[in-house]
Amino acid sequence: MYSKDGEDYFIVDSHVHLWDGRKENQKNIHGQEFIDCFFDYHTNLSPDSEKWSYEEYVYYGGERLMKDLFEDGYVDHAIFQSTMLMEFYKRGFSCSDESWALTQKYPEKLTYNHSFDPRNGEAGLKQLEADAERFNLRGIKLYTAEWFGDSRGYKLSDPGCRTYLEKCLELGITNIHVHKGPTLKPLDRDAFDVADVDAVASDYLDLNFIVEHCGLPRLEDFCWIATQESNVYAGLSVVMPFIHTRPRYFAEVIGELLYWVGEDKMTFSSDYALWTPKWLIEKFVDFQIPEDLSDYAPITTAQRKKILGLNAAALYDIDVPEHLRLPTTAGVAETEVAPGAKQAVAS
């Protein structure tokens, strides 16, 4: 929990990782390139006081994670989002076993989300069933740009992927996190394109689609889709650190998201260890839209509380102490879209 000026905030960090980018886990040069790219993100967007050394960054382990998130970082609950990248790393980029072991040790604090790849066909479906049972899955994280043999990506709307989404429905995996953001290497099969989210969100109203990084290179496409689909959410991973490097841009993005997507459909995350949550939470609670950006209403305390934790808590049925709760429509299927945007669409 974070407290400031007499207000208490229940914090859910909805996108964290425990990764192993060390040399011995790299399968090829791309493994090296990937962790280097992450390190550049970290270096470029963190305040100087929060920067890690490269050696710390490539592998930091579970103890450090617990300290950074829960002791220093004000986080009440965190959700692991798997990033497998099996073409780049021998055991995968995410330390699945270690993450799961931590989750079992601290079930009140941690939730584990696994992944699937629809290009694994029938065998992958069976694996998904087994994983759902083993990990008691409520959520899944997908990298539509992930390489797989000759393929450099897939779409959620591909028939093969729909079969998997239907399986998720059957297994009670209701939260589908999709990486739609910077980095990664689509070709003309454009893995940044968020149009595939649109197609499946209308068809699977009982699934929640959390678009991680808000499709950032294509913010407007994401906003347009989220306006029309009640079950599409803005995952703020990678958006958050702009609060430090470019506060005006951050204000514009948050302003746009509040307008198009709404305060009940936005979820905070640090994307740890890309960034640590502590400074992001402190800055966000203090943050206000600059007065001259007059298109946007000031951010309210209630909006901050929902974004920082209450929305994600609703999606994952995380128990929030009574005095910290606020009503949110997060996780409710077929709710109205964001009021500002709805008005705009109607006009």
Next chain:
Amino acid sequence: MSLEAEVLAALSTVLDPELDEPITDLGFVRSIEIDEHGVSVHVRLPTSFCSPNFAYLMVSDARDALRRVEDIGRVHVFLDDHHDSEKINAGMAADAGFRGTFGVEAEDSLDELRLIFQRKAHTAAMERCIEDRLKNSGLAVSDIYRLRLRNLPGGQFKEALLRRRATLGLDIAPDSSVFVDELGVPVPPDDIPLRLRFAKSVRISIEGNSHFCRGLLATRYEDEEDLATRITNTRLVTRSAS
């Protein structure tokens, strides 16, 4: 104009399609070497994971632009430090085209992708001009439908808008409407408030990417003395003498 200046001018016509800025301003041109035989240019990007379709577009546009420089000789453009450097460089050397470069991974040409971003660039340029009018003149949102190109004051916003319209083949006559859709059709007055709002998010999106990429490039190449392009010219005979 010196040959170096001509080469730079040619490269400055090449835009990052997603950021809508010249690769020369973005620091993407690492080096230019001119010698007796021709010119070699090395291009670098903010991360090795920049998408290969955009990388390919920039590298092939750079090659085409350089080939238009008179008497330049042989043109070589190389992409450095990218996960697809080898493929793209081999494809460039063989003039293989996008499909020929990437084989089974590429489904078609990149024209459609390019068009998508040209349209976004136009939308953002239009929004900048209109926001400027809303802020600095008596114009109200309800009046935007009456705004003509001739009502826009000169300056970089207007120039940028005219350039984007020309790229898309849209009307640039002084009496044409400022607020038009991607095909150049004036947007009906009732639709303007929402479309303007959307145009704003397009503009924010492009500006944000630009900031992100500049930052990453600076981080990635921070060991290099500066991010300026290194230019060498060992060509002995100038064209005026030949």
